[in-house]
Amino acid sequence: MASPSCHSFPVPSLSVLHFPHPPPHQPITPFLVTESQVIRLLRSQDSQRAPGPDSVSLSALKYCADQLTPVFTHIFNISLELCRVPACFKAATIIPIPKKAKGEHGEQTRKSACSLRLMLHSSGSMEGLQNKNALSGCRIAEKYCVKLISTQRSNPSHLRELNLSENKPKDSGVKHLCDLLKHSDCRLEKLMLCRCRITEKHCVKLMSALCSNPSHLRELNLSQNQIKDTGVNHLCNLLKNPHCSLEKLYLNKCEITNVASLAKTLADTTTTTTSLRLLDLSNNDINDSSLNQLREVLKRSNCELILQSKDC
Structure with missing residues (x-):
């Protein structure tokens, strides 16, 4: 038996097809970081954590939170808009720090990391201070x-x-x-x-x-x-x-x-x-x-x- 030809099936005309109307265009709302979120983050930093390669302690961030918040908020939002994070934000120092021995497990270590080079390497970051x-x-x-x-x-x-x-x-x-x-x-x-x-x-x-x-x-x-x-x-x-x-x-x-x-x-x-x-x-x-x-x-x-x- 001969195989059926593709022309055996009727193809509807485009004029009779009904496509749903596309939804009306809605602009995408940009994702923004608020100052309240940033200042909450700065104030929640653990002052006991070790500083990063810039040697700026986390206690400095907490102490200067009010001055730094508008600067960081602006930079974060610009980074989100441009889809690009400043290279200095990616730098970090990982340092193993010995802790006291606990029981029979011997000496343990903990890792501390902090990355903040902005304060000293971005001239704009000083405006808040x-x-x-x-x-x-x-x-x-x-x-x-x-x-x-x-x-x-x-x-x-x-x-x-x-x-x-x-x-x-x-x-x-x-x-x-x-x-x-x-x-x-x-x-x-x-x-x-x-x-x-x-x-x-x-x-x-x-x-x-x-x-x-x-x-x-x-x-x-x-x-x-x-x-x-x-x-x-x-x-x-x-x-x-x-x-x-x-x-x-x-x-x-x-x-x-x-x-x-x-x-x-x-x-x-x-x-x-x-x-x-x-x-x-x-x-x-x-x-x-x-x-x-x-x-x-x-x-x-x-x-x-x-x-x-x-x-x-």
């Missing part, structure tokens, strides 16, 4: 202090507060900080360098930089550094500057033994240009003679002298 740069206690290493300060130099006019307390800027970090302070557009009002291992040598450079642009700084905290008497002598150069507007000076636990030069400087400026309203010299072993001189000088001014124990 321009008004209040609070990075205290982040234990940022010297080379990242340098990068952090360098990013601010490109547009320092918005920076009002810089808190690098309990970090380790060392020589190169202090050098870049001085370059920032000398910038003609720098309007810094509050500088906090508590427990930064600032030495007498560093103090000389810092005071020289501040003397070149002294009219904006209102508060300076050098507590718990080894500036000693030499550092105080160089601080006097700043206070003598007729354009100095310093109101609060914290020198708590700075290994100071003699404040005679400070007393003389304030005596010379008390009736003219001094704006100092608070002087913290607590936890220093200051000799009685120079301390009494300072007290007599401050009686004739509106400056409060703090000598009792006080935290940084």
Whole structure:
């Protein structure tokens, strides 16, 4: 029997076929990350986890969550729109950390990973920190202090507060900080360098930089550094500057033994240009003679002298 031909089956005309109408065009709603989601994520970070290759601790993320949230939200949404993630987001450090032995299982290890290079490698990420740069206690290493300060130099006019307390800027970090302070557009009002291992040598450079642009700084905290008497002598150069507007000076636990030069400087400026309203010299072993001189000088001014124990 011959096989049936394909023409044996009737083929309906396209004119009689009924296709369903396509649904009306609806634009695809883009997926967006909200600031509330980002800030919740930043605040939930475990501060005990190890930092990544940028050495920025997770406690820094939690502390700066309010400032970083709008920046991260913008970058996340741009990444989703472009379907491209910044390469620095993909970097991570995996470090095996020994834990105490448990029972008969011997030593165990845990893995910690963190990837955050954005803060130091993306200039846009610093915009959220321009008004209040609070990075205290982040234990940022010297080379990242340098990068952090360098990013601010490109547009320092918005920076009002810089808190690098309990970090380790060392020589190169202090050098870049001085370059920032000398910038003609720098309007810094509050500088906090508590427990930064600032030495007498560093103090000389810092005071020289501040003397070149002294009219904006209102508060300076050098507590718990080894500036000693030499550092105080160089601080006097700043206070003598007729354009100095310093109101609060914290020198708590700075290994100071003699404040005679400070007393003389304030005596010379008390009736003219001094704006100092608070002087913290607590936890220093200051000799009685120079301390009494300072007290007599401050009686004739509106400056409060703090000598009792006080935290940084």
